[in-house]
Every structure is written in structure tokens, then in C-alpha cells.
Amino acid sequence: MIHRETIDFHGKSLTIETGRLAKQAGGAALVTLGDTAVLVTVVAAPNVREGFDFLPLSVDYLERTYSAGRIPGGYFKREGRPTENEILTSRIMDRPIRPMFPKGWRYETQVIALVLSADKENDPAIPALVGASAALMFSEVPFAGPIAGLRIARKGGEFLVNPTYAEREGCDLDIICAVGPDGLTMVEGEAQFVPEKVLVDALVFAEKAAQPLMDLQRKMAEAVGKPKRPLPVVVKDEVLIGRVREVAWQPMCDALSIHDKLERRDAIQAVIASTVATLGTEFPERAKEIAGAVEKLERERVRDQILVEGKRIDGRTLTDVRPIECEVGILPRTHGSALFQRGETQVVVALTLGTSADEQRMDLLTGEYFRSFMLHYNFPAFSVGEVKRMMGPSRRDIGHGNLAERGVSKILPTKDEKFQYTIRLVSEVLESNGSSSMATVCGSSMALMDAGVPTKSHVGGVAMGLIKEGDRVAVLTDILGDEDHLGDMDFKVVGTREGITSVQMDIKCQGLTEAILTQALEQARQGRLHILEKMTEAIAAPREDYSRYAPRIYTLQIKQDRIRDLIGPGGRNIRGVQSESGASVNVDDDGTVVIAATDADSAEKAIRMVRELTDDAEVGRTYMGEVVKVVEFGAFVRILPGVEGLVHISELSDRRVKRVEDVVREGDEILVKCIAVDNKSGKIRLSRREAMAESQGAEDRGQGHAGEEDAPVADEV
Numbered sequence: 001m002i003h004r005e006t007i008d009f010h011g012k013s014l015t016i017e018t019g020r021l022a023k024q025a026g027g028a029a030l031v032t033l034g035d036t037a038v039l040v041t042v043v044a045a046p047n048v049r050e051g052f053d054f055l056p057l058s059v060d061y062l063e064r065t066y067s068a069g070r071i072p073g074g075y076f077k078r079e080g081r082p083t084e085n086e087i088l089t090s091r092i093m094d095r096p097i098r099p100m101f102p103k104g105w106r107y108e109t110q111v112i113a114l115v116l117s118a119d120k121e122n123d124p125a126i127p128a129l130v131g132a133s134a135a136l137m138f139s140e141v142p143f144a145g146p147i148a149g150l151r152i153a154r155k156g157g158e159f160l161v162n163p164t165y166a167e168r169e170g171c172d173l174d175i176i177c178a179v180g181p182d183g184l185t186m187v188e189g190e191a192q193f194v195p196e197k198v199l200v201d202a203l204v205f206a207e208k209a210a211q212p213l214m215d216l217q218r219k220m221a222e223a224v225g226k227p228k229r230p231l232p233v234v235v236k237d238e239v240l241i242g243r244v245r246e247v248a249w250q251p252m253c254d255a256l257s258i259h260d261k262l263e264r265r266d267a268i269q270a271v272i273a274s275t276v277a278t279l280g281t282e283f284p285e286r287a288k289e290i291a292g293a294v295e296k297l298e299r300e301r302v303r304d305q306i307l308v309e310g311k312r313i314d315g316r317t318l319t320d321v322r323p324i325e326c327e328v329g330i331l332p333r334t335h336g337s338a339l340f341q342r343g344e345t346q347v348v349v350a351l352t353l354g355t356s357a358d359e360q361r362m363d364l365l366t367g368e369y370f371r372s373f374m375l376h377y378n379f380p381a382f383s384v385g386e387v388k389r390m391m392g393p394s395r396r397d398i399g400h401g402n403l404a405e406r407g408v409s410k411i412l413p414t415k416d417e418k419f420q421y422t423i424r425l426v427s428e429v430l431e432s433n434g435s436s437s438m439a440t441v442c443g444s445s446m447a448l449m450d451a452g453v454p455t456k457s458h459v460g461g462v463a464m465g466l467i468k469e470g471d472r473v474a475v476l477t478d479i480l481g482d483e484d485h486l487g488d489m490d491f492k493v494v495g496t497r498e499g500i501t502s503v504q505m506d507i508k509c510q511g512l513t514e515a516i517l518t519q520a521l522e523q524a525r526q527g528r529l530h531i532l533e534k535m536t537e538a539i540a541a542p543r544e545d546y547s548r549y550a551p552r553i554y555t556l557q558i559k560q561d562r563i564r565d566l567i568g569p570g571g572r573n574i575r576g577v578q579s580e581s582g583a584s585v586n587v588d589d590d591g592t593v594v595i596a597a598t599d600a601d602s603a604e605k606a607i608r609m610v611r612e613l614t615d616d617a618e619v620g621r622t623y624m625g626e627v628v629k630v631v632e633f634g635a636f637v638r639i640l641p642g643v644e645g646l647v648h649i650s651e652l653s654d655r656r657v658k659r660v661e662d663v664v665r666e667g668d669e670i671l672v673k674c675i676a677v678d679n680k681s682g683k684i685r686l687s688r689r690e691a692m693a694e695s696q697g698a699e700d701r702g703q704g705h706a707g708e709e710d711a712p713v714a715d716e717v
Helices: 084-100 125-138 196-209 211-224 238-255 261-279 287-309 395-409 436-450 481-486 514-538 560-567 569-581 600-614 688-700
Strands: 003-009 012-018 027-033 036-044 057-063 109-117 148-155 158-161 173-180 183-194 324-328 336-342 345-354 360-364 367-371 373-378 422-431 460-469 472-477 489-495 500-507 552-557 584-587 592-597 622-631 634-640 643-648 669-677 684-687
Touching: 003 211, 012 125, 012 211, 027 125, 036 125, 057 084, 057 125, 084 109, 084 125, 084 173, 084 183, 084 395, 084 500, 109 125, 125 148, 125 173, 125 211, 148 196, 148 211, 158 196, 173 196, 183 196, 183 395, 196 211, 196 500, 196 514, 238 261, 238 287, 261 287, 287 460, 287 472, 287 481, 324 436, 324 514, 336 436, 336 514, 345 436, 373 395, 373 436, 395 422, 395 436, 395 489, 395 500, 422 436, 436 460, 436 489, 436 514, 460 481, 460 514, 472 514, 489 514, 552 600, 560 569, 560 584, 560 600, 569 584, 569 600, 592 600, 622 688, 634 669, 634 684, 643 669, 669 688, 684 688
Parallel strands: 057 109, 373 422, 643 684
Antiparallel strands: 003 012, 012 027, 027 036, 036 109, 148 158, 148 173, 173 183, 183 500, 324 336, 336 345, 345 422, 360 367, 460 472, 460 489, 489 500, 552 592, 584 592, 622 634, 622 669, 634 643, 669 684
């Protein structure tokens, strides 16, 4: 049976439909916003696979180019591996729904969102997030939803709900929020240096704005939802739990008093192993239960120590930032580099400057665009002392890199006539104990300044945590990896002294109030200011010049009707300039020519060759030209590619000439001077006589050849 409901969701029509498409899936929802439609399905395996002691959930968001009336670019005319945008949207769907599954759910579960129609106005990520929640609500999978996903933007001081792409332009805040029955569960977005109060107001607004969408899902689930699968009843063995506490509590407290991460990890594993060995004969074949009970003691001790004593695992107070060390210029042959160390988290960031030829072409549903700033984040296994197979970047790598990229991009110079570089930053995480993405932000900011990129200011980041037990609340600044794992919130805040540039938040607890948000953001601001001060001590401003290994970029302007002369048939001319000069040459449709070279000689040669190919004749200027045609009344001479002028017989010599052939023949190279250009017809008059006179005068004065000039000057960027 088809069931369809439509609501006016803050001025836009939003429809949820089920029962017509994908009927063999465990749950399905077609969510339509405008003319953008996303089908989301849920399937849970019928049986529990042996060995699963975690939630086996996979979430995939898939775009189909037919949805936007396009055919995939490239050689293979079908969709392939997920794009970066698909991976990021998959994460946006995954993060808020994952904590909503009941503990003990071990059935392999798959959520797939398929974009069927894209109107290029409404972001498919919002229908995908709503559809994931709705499909789970309709399915037999136990789910503590619903979840309402919505985008909040601010423009002119007013908040907008689910704005179109056009409406998002010029906004100073743009975030995606997920709201559950108990409040916010996920936030992801960026801002233009907004104060903390604006973000708090936006999150409070989002929570209220989401309620109609949650009510709609509840209403539909009551009508069409399947009975939920029963969970296996787990009876706690209080005797076993009590014996584990007797044996392991004090050793666990001692282990958690060790500040060094690896030593503490080894000590905790030793406590687990010794407890299993001690209680193995008393509780045979229950080693896994014993180990699980010991791990719960770890969680209990860490949280109680923070809430009761105000003391963290590494001995810090709630608001302390770990010791920071900063260095720049540590890699001699890169264009810019920086080392940022905060406690046991260490990143090295390397920067490369390129030209427009290095831009990344992005093929999206909304169309094609070129990306001139890239930030790539790598997290190898050795950074946490583990062994793992080397593969491509993980979803986490891409998500963390995108978070840092959005935060750092706000301080970059605009790509105009004064800055034409393509920038690639690569963050190598060499050591990690929490907040490596925020360390990436800090290292990237310093590497930019080390490379001489004229950034507006430093940008830094800090990760905030939360421990909440009833009315007891502790907000943590600069969280460790264990505090992230055992805590209730991971709230990453990026910004400058002026304000916030990007945020990412995941919530695992209930009752996140406006007061808690305000406190967390204020602590984040104080922590960020402290970090920015340390970064400024290492490098306070961009270097005055770029690295000597970086390309130098020059720009010059040519007439639009001469672009074809620069490019030449099949690109022959521009390739010749690049081959002969060794420089990179690119020309835009408006006639802007960008020349990049690693040395001045190559740039000078390229500039001269471009000028020769595109300049028009200039009255009073002397040229070395080739005689291309001899006629009775004079000779036609090519002074520039595609530019010819007439030397009348009277201008061939300072003496009377009877026949043109007595002075010049076809193929001869002669020195001529431009003496007139007809503005209407474009005809050019040349004089060999005046050029010879000027040349002789220059020689008499001991100067160089009259036809020799300095290379034309171009603007260096």
C-alpha cells in the first residue's frame, strides 16, 4: 500500500512516501524536496553473524548523474567509486543514526540512499538524511528515532531553513543539523568568522524548526511501520560483575593514573588479561564477559574522576590545553611546511603552490567547477602504534580533511589578479592521541604563512568533549582519544580571533542544553586563543616572498581577438611557447594570460614570445620583419605573427629606388619602423628608411641596436 504525506516545511514542500518503490527492502522512504528526490532503503540481515561484538552498520549515499540530466564525464560513461561529495554525505547520514541503535544490535544492517532526481537547487543531502531516519522508522529494525535533518543558514541576520544553493550564497553561516527526540545529535558546517552566540542561536533555532518533520515521521510510522525485531534478553550476572570489581578496580585505577598513552594502554590490557586469568577457573569459558566487565570499570573510573574530582586521565584540569610545540620551514624543498605538536598528537603539514593547470576538476550533480584549494589528511596506522594494511584514504580521512579545509579556506586570499596560485596542503598525522584534525588546521595555517601565502590571519582549532551523568556536567577542552571514546560529545570548533569558520559536533547523550552549548563554545574560544598565541610565536605573519622552489606567476592582458593567435592551430603556438621557454602558459577567455616559471629567464622568454604572438603594431616601434611579398610599389613585411605592413618603395632607402627587387626580395629579414596605422582599415605603413636612420644614430651614440628592447614587463603575482 502506498502511503504519502506532504508538509509545508518552512516554506518548502517536503514529501515522504513509502510502499511504492523498493518493496523488498526492509524499509524504504522516498523523500522529495522541491524536484530533488532521494530513495533511502534499509535492510537488516535475518541472522546474527558469529563474531560480531559491534554494530555492523554500513551507510552509503549514491549519486546518479541521470538525476540531473547529465552523462558522466571521463572515459567510462558510468558511475564508479564514490566521489568525495558522496563520501561526505554518507558520513552526514551515518553519524546521527549510529548512536540511535540499541545496544546489543548485532544484525548486519545496510542503509543506502539513491539520488533519483536532482533539481540543482535543493541539496540532496537533506532528503537523504531524512530518508535514512524514515526508512528505519518504517522497518523492523529497532531505532530510537526519529531524526530530522535540516540545513540552517544565516543571511542578513535572519536564519533560513533548507535554503537553495542560490540562497546560500552570501550567507555567513551554513550548517547541517540532525535533531533527535532528545535534541541535537549532529552538526556539520562552516561560517564566516561568526561569534559563538550566533552559532548557539542557530542550534537552538534548528532544534525547534525540526519538530514538524519528526512529528510527520512518527505519524507515518504508526500507520505503516513494521513490528520491531525483539532484542535478545541479556541478564546481568551480578556475581561475575561483583567479582570483577573486587579483582580489577584498584589495578584499573592505577593503570588510569598513567599519563603516557601507550603505557596506559598496555597497563589497561594487562589488567584485563590478569583479571581474566584470575577469574577464569571460577567462571570458565566466560573470558569475553570478564573482559567486557573490566572495560566498563575503565569507563566508570574515567567519568567519575572527571565529574567528582575535576581531574582528567593525563592530570589536566577541565579547561587545560596540552603543551604545544610549533615549528615552520622544517622541510627544505617544499614550498612551505610546519610541525604542530599538542601533547601526544603530532602533524607535519606540507604546502605546494601550483598553477591553474593544477586545479582539480570536480564533476558534480550541480555541474562542473574547478577547485584551486585542496587539503588532504592522512592518518597512517603507525600514528597510534598499530599495524594495518595500507590502502587509500578512508572515509574518516576524507571527512577530517574536509572539516579542516572548510575552516582554513576562510583565511585564504581571493584568486584574483593578485593571487593566481593553486594550493595543496597535505597533513601527515605522525602521532595521535585525539584532535588530529584540529592539529591539521593549526599546522596548515602555519605552513601557509611559511610559504608566503598572504593569509588574513592565523586559524586554529580545538576539540571539546562532554561528560554528563544526570545533572552532573563537565565540559572538557582539548580532549584525548580516550575522552572522545568514553565521553558523550565530540565538538570540533575552528576559527580565528575574530570568530568561527567551521564546526563539527557529534552527540551521544541526552539533554544538551543551550547553557551547555554556550559553555562549550566559550571554553573552545578561550582554548583557541591560547593555541593561536603559541602559533603566532612560531610565525606571526606570512613571509615576504615565496620559496625559491615555488613557481613565479606573472599575468598580462591581451586582446580577446588575439587569443586564437596565442593558441594557434590545434594549440601549436602555445605549446611551442611552453616548450621553448620552459614556462607554463594558460590563457583565460577574457584575455588574461598567466605565466608560471621557476626562474626569471624562462618567464622573461615566455612573456616576450606571448607578446610577439599577440601584440598589435605600435606606431614608433621598430621591428625585425620578414619580407613575405614583393610588388611593384613596395614590399609587404610580416612584423608579428599574423601582422603584416607595407613598406612603400619610397620608404625602402634614403636614396631613390627604381625597382623594389634592387633592395629586398621575398624571404629577406629587414629592420622596419611602424610609421602609421589606419584605425578604420587596420592597414599598417612601415619604413625601412627611418629604421636604418635610427639604427645608425644609435650606433653613432654608442648604444645598442635600435630594434633591441627589454622584455615587456608583466605583473608578478
